[in-house]
Amino acid sequence: MTLKLAIAAALLYGFCWTQLFYAPTCILWYSALIQGFILGLLAGDVTTGMILGGGITLLTISMVASGGVEPSDIAFAGxxxxxxxxxxxxxxxTALTLAIAMGLIGEFYTPVCYTIANIFPHMVDKYAEEGNIEGIKRTTWLAAATMFIISAPVAFLTVFFGSSLVDTILNATPAWLLTGLNVAGGILPAIGIAVTMKIINQPKLTSVFILGYFLVQLLGLSVMGAAIIGFCVVAVLLYANSMKPQTAVMDDDDEL
Incomplete structure (x- = not known):
């Protein structure tokens, strides 16, 4: 299973760096939940994969790219x-704690990818000046292929060789430390949600957050169940707002 998941992780991470079909690459980059579903399906344990992916998504949901640079490589971490x-x-x-380390490791490699990627815009500028559309297309595909080639092996090698190293470290780690990591990892998603609410800065959403918390605690809903209910509530509110009659605003020239 190690080889299979190492190849899958390499394909996912490499595809994210290609930026092909921008929407799906962004979804894979920012949503570890989708990655968890794919990897869990390959491992024969979709439930665990999505639980892990959901936890990492909550952990990284508040991260904002300032100047186009992420504070952590979410795609690599996932x-x-x-x-x-x-x-x-x-x-x-424990996996969430590991995700933080992996995100930072991936971010160290990001400048290398950006440096190499910087070659291709100059090539596109040259073809644009010549009006060479085919040259622009070829450069786009060449850039995508190059980014895949330089990024995918990093994920493959990390999973293939790192999994045995992580297993050795976990076996040698005292139980009390693992318990501490587990507790700390359980707090991290809550921190991610709190930071997100701080960024949004909408006090009126506090009641919605509290409602979601008690739905999970009192009814025993999973995070996925709460997310589905939240999506439905938002859809109903949007529909209700769209059905409100629009108040006509008269210009001064329309006044009698």
Whole structure:
């Protein structure tokens, strides 16, 4: 299973860096939940994959790209961490702690990718001046292929060789430290949600957050169940707002 998940993680991470078909690459980059579903499906444990992916998504949901640079490589953290966690049967709390480290490791490699990617816009500018549309198309595909080639092996090697290293470290780690990591990892998604609410800065949404919290606690809903209910509530509110009669505003020239 290690080889299979290492290849899958490499394909996912490499595809994210290609930026092909911008919407799906962004979804894979920013949503570890989707990566968790794909990797969990390959590992034969979709439930665990999505639980891991959902936890990492909550952890990274508040991250904002300032100047086009992420504070953490979310795609690397998701694809690599989920793969290693599935291989080593890691609990969610420990996996979330590992995701932070993997996100930082991936971010160290990001400048290398950006430096190489910087070659292709100059090529496109040259073809644009010549009016060479085919040259622009070829450069676009060449850039995507190059980014895939330089990024995918990093994820593959990390999962393939890192999973055994992580397993060795976990076996040598005292139980009390693992318990601490598990507790800390359980708090991290809450921090991600809190930071998101701080960024949104809408006090009127506080009641919705409290409602969601008590739905989960009192009714025993999973995070996925709460998310589905939240989506339905938002859809109903949007529909209700669209049905409100629009108040006509008269210009001064229309006044009698």
């Amino acid at each position: 694809s690599v961490t989920i793969s290693i966690a599935l291989i080593n049967h890691m609990d969610t709390g």
